[in-house]
Amino acid sequence: MKKVNIGGVPEHFNLAWYLTLKDGEYKDKNINLRWHDYPGGTGAMCKGLRNGEIDIAVILTEGVIKDIIAGNPSKIVQTFVQTPLVWGVHVAHDSPYKAIADLKGTKAAISRYGSGSHLMAYINAENNDWNLDDDLDFEVIKDLNGAVKGLTAGDADYFLWEKFTTKPLVDEGTFRRIGDCPSPWPCFVIAVSEAFIESNKDDLKTILEIINKTTKEFKDIPRIDKTIANRYEQQLDDVKEWLSITEWSQELIDKKTVMNVQNQLFALNIIPKIVDYHKLTYKL
Missing domain, CATH: 3.40.190.10 (Periplasmic binding protein-like II)
Structure with missing residues (x-):
């Protein structure tokens, strides 16, 4: 076999x-x-x-x-x-950020460089007319569990992940989803x-x-x-x-x-x- x-x-x-x-x-x-x-x-x-x-x-x-x-x-x-994949833009529940515009220049949690969460952070920045050199910063968190820890501890400010996968974390009050970013393909x-x-x-x-x-x-x-x-x-x-x-x-x-x-x-x-x-x- x-x-x-x-x-x-x-x-x-x-x-x-x-x-x-x-x-x-x-x-x-x-x-x-x-x-x-x-x-x-x-x-x-x-x-x-x-x-x-x-x-x-x-x-x-x-x-x-x-x-x-x-x-x-x-x-x-x-x-x-x-x-397309509908990526939710997530922040910690007690984060001061209320809208995607507030995230300009803050730190994105990504699973690793070259990952979807990394690439879609660029797409999100482009969609919002941010400067790709000045307004993006990254913290590698490996996976969804790492994102929970990273956002809760303040190591990163926001995290893009498929919105239905993260919905239970939004429902229980770990994350807040402040917007969506569909992949254009x-x-x-x-x-x-x-x-x-x-x-x-x-x-x-x-x-x-x-x-x-x-x-x-x-x-x-x-x-x-x-x-x-x-x-x-x-x-x-x-x-x-x-x-x-x-x-x-x-x-x-x-x-x-x-x-x-x-x-x-x-x-x-x-x-x-x-x-x-x-x-x-x-x-x-």
Whole structure:
């Protein structure tokens, strides 16, 4: 049986993977798919792809594009979630900051450099006409638990993270969400190391066929909203709202979208150059 390592954030977006693993669908095809949680997010997964910890990552679009340009020997083989990610802009509950404008020049908590929380801090700054050199400062906090500690202790002033994931922390009074910052592109893609693509194309096709069948039918699974609410400790109304605005994809990300991501990252000086579409993607 072929062992394959895959990584992703331990969030509701990836429940379809858990369901297919629980049902033994990959083992039925002689594939031992092993899921690895990456609470540190995109930066940690990029590192995992580079050092061979994982073969496949369900990863933020902008983060993996940046890292492939920086030398990560991987390719995007498919969009996973087509809709943008809605990033909440969070502060500690007792923070003096009441609006995004108040955060100009303060310190953003980020999971690591090159992560989604890092890149979206730039997008948020750009959206609000801040000076990218003078008005941005960062504190590395590793993950969501680190953000709770960092914001509460005053080590950082604000934190961007997917708003439904952090909603329980807002509900319990740990964070306040003072605004949203949607990503201007599809949020999650499936990236695969080039070495794995070259030697395991058939297994990769099988894995994608299985997960795509589930994501096509995901919203029709009986009581899926209650399953998500219970598993991820979220309010049922929040889950219903999230399901209503979220669409999965079974297709390769298109050239126009990839160039849009690169153009924005280049304009923000996050990437040093714009590369050809085929250097970032692989069509199975």
